[in-house]
Every structure is written in C-alpha cells, then in structure tokens.
Amino acid sequence: MNIPHGFPELNFPAYSFRLRDEAGEYQVFDPVRKKFVALTPEEWVRQHVIMYLKEAKGYPLSLLMVEKQFKLNRLVKRADIVAYNNSGKAALIVECKSSEVAVSQDTFDQAVRYNLALRVKYLIVTNGINTYCCSLENGEYSALTDVPEYSLL
Numbered sequence: 001m002n003i004p005h006g007f008p009e010l011n012f013p014a015y016s017f018r019l020r021d022e023a024g025e026y027q028v029f030d031p032v033r034k035k036f037v038a039l040t041p042e043e044w045v046r047q048h049v050i051m052y053l054k055e056a057k058g059y060p061l062s063l064l065m066v067e068k069q070f071k072l073n074r075l076v077k078r079a080d081i082v083a084y085n086n087s088g089k090a091a092l093i094v095e096c097k098s099s100e101v102a103v104s105q106d107t108f109d110q111a112v113r114y115n116l117a118l119r120v121k122y123l124i125v126t127n128g129i130n131t132y133c134c135s136l137e138n139g140e141y142s143a144l145t146d147v148p149e150y151s152l153l
Contacts, residue, residue, distance in 0.1 A: 004039065008099050012048040013056065017033075032066045041098035045128035046080055051123070058130035058150040059083055072117045079114050083153065085135055091153040092122040100126045102104070122148055 003009060004019060004026050018029035019039065026039035028047055031054075036042060046066065053059035066083040068090075081094035095111040096102060103125050109121045115136070124133045124147060134143040 007039075007041070007044050008100060008128070009133065010045065010048050011051050012128065015048065015051040015055070015088045017051075018046055021126065028081040030066060031061050032064050041100060042096055045099060045126060046094075046096045048076075048128055049081060049124075049126060051095060053081075053083065053094075053147070053150075057147055060150070068118075070114075070117045072113065077117070079118065082118065082120070083150070086151040090118045090120050092148070093118055093120050094126065097125075097127040101127055102112060103127050103132060121153070 006134070018136040020027050020036060022036070027036040028039045028043060029035070030037050030050070031106055032050060033119070037038045050064065050066070053064065058115070065084070068079045070077055080096040081091050082090050083092040085091045089147065093111055093114055095107060095114070097107060107125045108123070111125055115123060120136070122133065122135050124131065126132070131147070133147050134141045135144055
C-alpha cells in the first residue's frame, strides 16, 4: 500500500493507488471518473470506499457515480458515491468525511436528506475510521453490521 505523507491509515483493506505529485500537491487517479483528482483528506476516504466496494463487495465501477449531482428543494447537492443496481436504479448512497471529522447524527441526517431525492435502500456514512451502514425498509432505517454485497442491490 502506498500511503502519501500526512494521510492516515484507514480501517479499510490496504489498496494501491495511482498517485502523482502535481506542483507539490498530491493527486490520485479516480477509477470511476477516470481522471486524476486532488488528493484531499475526504478524497483519501472516498478512494478507499470505491476500492472496498469494488474489491470486497463486488460493485462494478461502471455502476458507481462519484459526486453525483441532483436537486433537493431547488438546491443542487452532490452525493459522494452513488451505486446503481443492474436495472440502473440508484440503490446505495455513501457519504464520506475526512478521517478527522467525526461521523455524527448530522452526517447521517445529510445522507437521509439526500435520500429524499435519490430514494435508495442503503445508506453508508464513513470517515474511514468509523463506517456505519443502514437499510431503509417500510420507511424505517435499520442499522446493518456490514456493507451489503452488490448482489443484494
């Protein structure tokens, strides 16, 4: 695993990332957006989640969207990661925070607000250290012990 200076080890498996130094700033290759992006603390978490979904849970990269833009009450919002099922329906939202930002009720509430527009079954909130996942059934959110496999979407 290649951990750039100043970035913490996260509670995800070790992955190798394509990194480059562009004028003194780290960039990481995002396999979903297919381009190099600035490696911020939040992006460090997001890239780990992308690899975890792909490698450990079987999510096809072609059915993930990063920074998915949508409208909520006439405001433009962006979900960090949205996964789609084989039918092309949004099925999972991931809200990523920097490892230095605590995952709080506000973080979960943000994902729930996004779900008013996207209407997915699964929500994940993570800062790379703590990850919480829940499912929505019959209008009720229930905590899950693990991130669902792609086949469950």
